[in-house]
Amino acid sequence: xxxxxxxxxxxxxxxxxxxxxxxxxxxxxxxxxxxxxxxxxxxxxxxxxxxxxxxxxxxxxxxxxxxxxxxxxxxxxxxxxxxxxxxxxxxxxxxxxxxxxxxxxxxxxxxxxxxxxxxxxxxxxxxxxxxxxxxxxxxxxxxxxxxxxxxxxxxxxxxxxxxxxxxxxxxxxxxxxxxxxxxxxxxxxxxxxxxxxxxxxxxxxxxxxxxxxxxxxxxxxxxxxxxxxxxxxxxxxxxxxxxxxxxxxxxxxxxxxxxxxxxxxxxxxxxxxxxxxxxxx
Amino acid sequence: xxxxxxxxxxxxxxxxxxxxxxxxxxxxxxxxxxxxxxxxxxxxxxxxxxxxxxxxxxxxxxxxxxxxxxxxxxxxxxxxxxxxxxxxxxxxxxxxxxxxxxxxxxxxxxxxxxxxxxxxxxxxxxxxxxxxxxxxxxxxxxxxxxxxxxxxxxxxxxxxxxxxxxxxxxxxxxxxxxxxxxxxxxxxxxxxxxxxxxxxxxxxxxxxxxxxxxxxxxxxxxxxxxxxxxxxxxxxxxxxxxxxxxxxxxxxxxxxxxxxxxxxxxxxxxxxxxxxxxxxx
Numbered sequence: 001x002x003x004x005x006x007x008x009x010x011x012x013x014x015x016x017x018x019x020x021x022x023x024x025x026x027x028x029x030x031x032x033x034x035x036x037x038x039x040x041x042x043x044x045x046x047x048x049x050x051x052x053x054x055x056x057x058x059x060x061x062x063x064x065x066x067x068x069x070x071x072x073x074x075x076x077x078x079x080x081x082x083x084x085x086x087x088x089x090x091x092x093x094x095x096x097x098x099x100x101x102x103x104x105x106x107x108x109x110x111x112x113x114x115x116x117x118x119x120x121x122x123x124x125x126x127x128x129x130x131x132x133x134x135x136x137x138x139x140x141x142x143x144x145x146x147x148x149x150x151x152x153x154x155x156x157x158x159x160x161x162x163x164x165x166x167x168x169x170x171x172x173x174x175x176x177x178x179x180x181x182x183x184x185x186x187x188x189x190x191x192x193x194x195x196x197x198x199x200x201x202x203x204x205x206x207x208x209x210x211x212x213x214x215x216x217x218x219x220x221x222x223x224x225x226x227x228x229x230x231x232x233x234x235x236x237x238x239x240x241x242x243x244x245x246x247x248x249x250x251x252x253x254x255x256x257x258x259x260x261x262x263x264x265x266x267x268x269x270x271x272x273x274x275x276x277x278x279x280x281x
Numbered sequence: 282x283x284x285x286x287x288x289x290x291x292x293x294x295x296x297x298x299x300x301x302x303x304x305x306x307x308x309x310x311x312x313x314x315x316x317x318x319x320x321x322x323x324x325x326x327x328x329x330x331x332x333x334x335x336x337x338x339x340x341x342x343x344x345x346x347x348x349x350x351x352x353x354x355x356x357x358x359x360x361x362x363x364x365x366x367x368x369x370x371x372x373x374x375x376x377x378x379x380x381x382x383x384x385x386x387x388x389x390x391x392x393x394x395x396x397x398x399x400x401x402x403x404x405x406x407x408x409x410x411x412x413x414x415x416x417x418x419x420x421x422x423x424x425x426x427x428x429x430x431x432x433x434x435x436x437x438x439x440x441x442x443x444x445x446x447x448x449x450x451x452x453x454x455x456x457x458x459x460x461x462x463x464x465x466x467x468x469x470x471x472x473x474x475x476x477x478x479x480x481x482x483x484x485x486x487x488x489x490x491x492x493x494x495x496x497x498x499x500x501x502x503x504x505x506x507x508x509x510x511x512x513x514x515x516x517x518x519x520x521x522x523x524x525x526x527x528x529x530x531x532x533x534x535x536x537x538x539x540x541x542x543x544x545x546x547x548x549x550x551x552x553x554x555x556x557x558x559x560x561x562x
Contacts, residue, residue: 197365197533202378202520230509230511
């Protein structure tokens with residue numbers, strides 16, 4: 001199942017298709033039924049947002065998308081749990097990790113399907129849907145339509161694959177700076193201190209309950225941790241979880257990782273830790 | 282010396298000023314002489330690009346900027362070495378690490394100075410300038426003029442500081458994926474394996490000679506390493522250096538960190554390591 005990331009040449013953003021079959025024929029979204037086209041190994045190159053899941057939230061340039069599975073196609077209701085290991089979901093997580101763009105097509109009432117351009121998968125987490133079953137959720141953000149047209153490029157085609165690499169860019173708020181200062185840039189999980197140029201230590205401010213929709217976590221010190229990049233990445237991607245008793249656990253292996261180091265000025269709010277435990281149960 | 286990040290209200294991008302004095306009065310760039318306004322603690326909020334340094338390269342939305350110091354103001358030539366610890370340079374490095382926007386004003390022949398909007402400091406490194414002395418160089422990239430107007434916000438003013446936090450986003454090329462696969466996502470410096478959701482390991486592809494101007498490093502396996510986020514950050518920010526004999530060293534403490542782990546399929550090019558040694562001597 002080769003994947004073709006990016007725009008399909010000759011298919012401008014806004015193109016209408018009468019049916020899923022037409023959408024598939026144009027190469028915009030290949031499967032006739034599945035909402036996500038992708039696998040864990042290759043990532044997902046396209047999705048369709050068509051009102052098939054009651055928990056989807058389509059906010060235009062921001063989509064809170066429900067993963068695949070557990071859905072009754074007749075009633076559109078969830079009838080069982082979803083999993084991050086299922087093909088389509090695992091594909092979108094690969095796209096999140098590798099920064100690959102995902103084509104988004106939307107169902108348009110009475111007009112079929114419209115190709116709406118490229119989105120970036122910026123987050124995934126677990127939730128309990130309206131119907132009471134576990135669902136995987138994805139936050140997708142629209143990329144500018146002026147993004148370079150990557151064209152039909154299979155990841156196995158080294159020569160023509162985009163060469164861009166966007167490096168780490170973390171915008172620190174004043175609150176994050178406070179927390180990092182209190183902890184003197186030492187990781188609250190492992191005490192690591194990363195020495196960098198100009199006689200500085202490098203650390204990152206990590207939000208416990210994420211900012212922005214749908215989480216709306218606050219950007220204040222009660223919702224921030226000072227972490228090394230390793231534990232920040234592991235925390236962001238659901239590999240590390242912190243209990244309301246501040247006990248840290250490797251969520252994948254189950255191994256205890258000690259207790260979160262605290263500072264007298266730094267009051268971490270238990271409800272934010274509880275929120276995150278629900279995101280990665 | 283309070284810093285005010287972002288646009289100055291009432292000063293649209295493109296505003297012309299007759300002199301440095303007028304630029305200072307408007308609050309766009311406070312010092313009358315210095316090219317950089319900032320300190321290590323607070324970061325830099327503005328610079329002026331005015332042809333004062335022979336090594337500057339002004340490419341419009343991309344500026345390769347020369348740090349402060351060692352410059353004869355009469356002849357505009359370098360007469361001694363620059364340092365990352367000097368106030369203005371240390372300020373721009375703080376802005377790089379904290380993701381703060383920098384106001385850029387340019388000298389306009391016959392017309393004084395023009396406010397050209399906000400730029401992001403994305404990289405710094407050492408170089409030897411045209412005149413044979415060490416210089417600090419910065420890569421600055423223009424931010425969209427539609428960026429939220431942060432307004433006059435001192436970092437000490439918690440209430441009104443922008444709450445945006447942009448998380449890590451690394452776009453993997455096909456080449457980076459190959460290297461990560463060969464090393465099975467284990468860091469080539471410390472063997473760390475970061476376990477994350479969906480039974481995966483997280484690693485990052487790090488370019489030795491950076492991509493893009495002015496370095497123009499290639500995006501191929503000879504120029505890539507598989508690193509954990511900690512060592513990627515330390516590598517990016519000049520805290521870790523790898524000799525052409527693959528011996529790793531903490532550049533700040535001088536402490537040896539062992540030898541880079543290699544893989545039979547992964548030929549790292551010595552010339553790229555040599556290039557980077559010149560960036561962080």
